[in-house]
Amino acid sequence: MTQKVISANRLADGLVVYxxxxxxxxxxxxxxxxxxxxxxxxxxxxxxxxAEEDRLIVDPYLIxxxxxxxxxxxxxxxxxxxxTGPSVRPDLSKQNYAPDAGVQE
Amino acid sequence: xxxxxxxxxxxxxxxxxxxxxxxxxxxxxxLSEDEFKPLRLMNGVYLQLHAYxxxxxxxxxxxxxxxxxxxxxxxxxxxxGYGHFxxxxxxxxxxxxxxxLPDLLAELASVQMHALQTSGNxxxxxxxxxxxxxxxxxxxxxxxYAELIRQWSTxxxxxxxxxxxxxxxxxxATADRAAVKVHDIGLVAKRDANGELGFEVTVGGGLxxxxxxxxxxxxxxxxxxxxxxxxxxxxxxNQIGRRDNMYKARIKILVHETGVETFTEMVEREWTEIRDxxxxxxxxxxxxxxxxxxxxVYDKAKDAAGTLRKHVGEDKxxxxxxxxxxxxxxAEGYAIANIxxxxxxxxxGDATAEQMDAVAALAERFxxxxxxxxxxQNLVLPHVRQDELYAVWQTLKSYDLHTPNLGLVSDMIxxxxxxxxxxxxxxxxxxxxxxxxxxxxxxxxxxxxxxKLKISGCINACGHHxxxxxxxxxxxxxxxxxxxxxxxxxxxxxxxxxEIVGPAxxxxxxxxxxxxxxxxxxxxxxxxxRFLDTYRRVGADxxxxxxxxxx
Numbered sequence: 001m002t003q004k005v006i007s008a009n010r011l012a013d014g015l016v017v018y019x020x021x022x023x024x025x026x027x028x029x030x031x032x033x034x035x036x037x038x039x040x041x042x043x044x045x046x047x048x049x050x051a052e053e054d055r056l057i058v059d060p061y062l063i064x065x066x067x068x069x070x071x072x073x074x075x076x077x078x079x080x081x082x083x084t085g086p087s088v089r090p091d092l093s094k095q096n097y098a099p100d101a102g103v104q105e
Numbered sequence: 106x107x108x109x110x111x112x113x114x115x116x117x118x119x120x121x122x123x124x125x126x127x128x129x130x131x132x133x134x135x136l137s138e139d140e141f142k143p144l145r146l147m148n149g150v151y152l153q154l155h156a157y158x159x160x161x162x163x164x165x166x167x168x169x170x171x172x173x174x175x176x177x178x179x180x181x182x183x184x185x186g187y188g189h190f191x192x193x194x195x196x197x198x199x200x201x202x203x204x205x206l207p208d209l210l211a212e213l214a215s216v217q218m219h220a221l222q223t224s225g226n227x228x229x230x231x232x233x234x235x236x237x238x239x240x241x242x243x244x245x246x247x248x249x250y251a252e253l254i255r256q257w258s259t260x261x262x263x264x265x266x267x268x269x270x271x272x273x274x275x276x277x278a279t280a281d282r283a284a285v286k287v288h289d290i291g292l293v294a295k296r297d298a299n300g301e302l303g304f305e306v307t308v309g310g311g312l313x314x315x316x317x318x319x320x321x322x323x324x325x326x327x328x329x330x331x332x333x334x335x336x337x338x339x340x341x342x343n344q345i346g347r348r349d350n351m352y353k354a355r356i357k358i359l360v361h362e363t364g365v366e367t368f369t370e371m372v373e374r375e376w377t378e379i380r381d382x383x384x385x386x387x388x389x390x391x392x393x394x395x396x397x398x399x400x401x402v403y404d405k406a407k408d409a410a411g412t413l414r415k416h417v418g419e420d421k422x423x424x425x426x427x428x429x430x431x432x433x434x435x436a437e438g439y440a441i442a443n444i445x446x447x448x449x450x451x452x453x454g455d456a457t458a459e460q461m462d463a464v465a466a467l468a469e470r471f472x473x474x475x476x477x478x479x480x481x482q483n484l485v486l487p488h489v490r491q492d493e494l495y496a497v498w499q500t501l502k503s504y505d506l507h508t509p510n511l512g513l514v515s516d517m518i519x520x521x522x523x524x525x526x527x528x529x530x531x532x533x534x535x536x537x538x539x540x541x542x543x544x545x546x547x548x549x550x551x552x553x554x555x556x557k558l559k560i561s562g563c564i565n566a567c568g569h570h571x572x573x574x575x576x577x578x579x580x581x582x583x584x585x586x587x588x589x590x591x592x593x594x595x596x597x598x599x600x601x602x603x604e605i606v607g608p609a610x611x612x613x614x615x616x617x618x619x620x621x622x623x624x625x626x627x628x629x630x631x632x633x634x635r636f637l638d639t640y641r642r643v644g645a646d647x648x649x650x651x652x653x654x655x656x
Binding site for chain 2: 077086
């Protein structure tokens with residue numbers, strides 16, 4: 001089976017997040033817990049549904065990933081854009097955007 | 106400009122309070138996402154690829170300086186310092202937080218703005234010619250009627266759950282700058298032989314999966330019957346439009362499947378029942394609303410043209426901008442200044458908070474505090490004295506808002522595409538950027554002349570690709586971005602739908618393909634022909650041959 005992680009949007013601010021192994025939600029896909037088989041994927045989905053009921057996230061779903069050079073990356077381009085930010089605004093990428101560093105009032 | 110009365114303001118304020126409570130209940134868990142989603146959509150809040158997105162209505166594309174400044178302020182406080190002007194004269198924030206949205210909407214309400222009916226199966230923001238009230242070729246200011254339609258359609262109980270969304274566009278001019286024929290209802294104001302005011306009514310136009318140019322179902326509708334006739338059209342649609350299949354639910358499918366003649370008869374029958382009743386437009390109300398759109402008191406700018414000529418003679422870059430971006434105004438000594446939101450290599454339709462503040466300040470100083478939004482994602486200062494254009498341009502220049510490319514190949518429409526949109530199959534913006542960079546030589550763009558290039562990242566066609574002289578549609582082919590090219594579309598008064606020229610291109614071949622098409626046109630055009638004219642004269646074959654060879 002293709003490796004999978006769970007992605008969702010955080011309820012409060014809508015930002016893209018990934019389910020981590022400790023049950024928390026990470027902004028970065030590199031923090032995502034990887035399922036290698038159906039049973040693993042089901043277990044992740046179960047955790048995600050609980051988080052949905054707890055109003056942490058909305059719309060959780062499994063995405064296909066692959067480990068390339070030891071780094072977890074989505075295999076579909078759409079998910080790559082979700083994981084990194086708009087391709088046309090590198091300044092707003094997850095890695096670069098730092099709202100507390102003076103961008104906002 | 107229209108100013109809210111107590112009813113408008115109360116309605117918008119109440120809606121903010123209701124939404125505040127709905128958000129509170131969602132966060133506290135009283136509402137599930139399934140329960141909350143339709144409520145947030147009724148307030149223009151989508152969940153997009155990266156975050157929530159708020160779509161704000163700019164009714165008929167008219168904004169005050171105060172409103173634009175508020176949009177900028179909100180962009181700084183609640184978003185990431187910028188926003189996006191759309192092809193339906195709306196404005197989108199890409200990163201608002203759900204928990205901030207009630208405050209954000211309250212800020213909008215404080216300047217008479219809202220996000221009502223910017224989503225959902227209702228009558229959406231009514232759009233109009235951006236040159237309304239200032240165009241020389243105008244019969245009447247279409248905003249009078251757009252505002253009346255806005256009032257009639259806002260929270261209209263019978264039309265809040267239509268089979269599908271419903272878009273109305275109005276123009277009062279002979280040149281169609283509002284793409285009215287590709288709207289669910291298009292209204293073109295005209296006068297009959299007796300000089301009476303009325304409308305040509307087209308119904309069932311649209312883009313998306315099944316593009317259609319709307320057929321005319323009434324050549325002349327007397328002005329006083331506008332609302333009862335619209336009500337009749339909506340009633341027929343609401344009763345028999347298809348609710349079983351989302352892809353067949355728009356009115357264009359109903360008109361097409363029923364047949365224009367039968368559909369028209371049904372509307373006329375319904376109209377006979379309700380005309381001259383309470384749904385009719387009261388004459389007093391028409392006069393009251395019209396009063397808000399009286400032209401400003403223009404100066405007697407009698408030497409303005411001479412001063413402009415002097416500036417044009419002295420500064421070549423300014424002269425180019427005047428040539429492309431400035432249009433004739435109906436008042437002597439005045440001009441319409443178009444502000445391109447398509448800098449070379451930029452994101453079509455995006456504006457930073459600083460740019461919005463700068464335009465608001467210019468509007469206050471030079472344009473009676475008024476700004477217009479175009480469906481081609483540009484801004485307009487509608488009333489600038491000709492002798493003040495040079496000062497306007499100099500300020501625009503310092504905010505990178507002076508690109509002299511209106512109507513040229515780099516003045517593209519592009520939807521947000523897969524960089525922002527959850528529905529998209531492919532990116533639009535980076536393609537637009539690369540195309541504009543390829544054609545960055547302005548002399549070359551002037552030589553090419555008017556060329557409307559429009560890019561959509563999926564079949565929903567927010568980028569209007571079907572009506573581009575060159576249209577580009579992004580498709581997903583086994584996870585790869587591919588782009589289908591159409592030729593010969595037009596969203597203007599000579600509306601037509603583009604035809605697919607041949608097999609789609611992968612992302613990295615599209616810019617070359619566009620250049621090949623443009624070169625083919627330059628080779629075969631006759632004197633004075635635009636790209637579209639040449640295409641219509643010679644057909645697709647020379648362009649196919651240029652793209653794919655002669656096999």
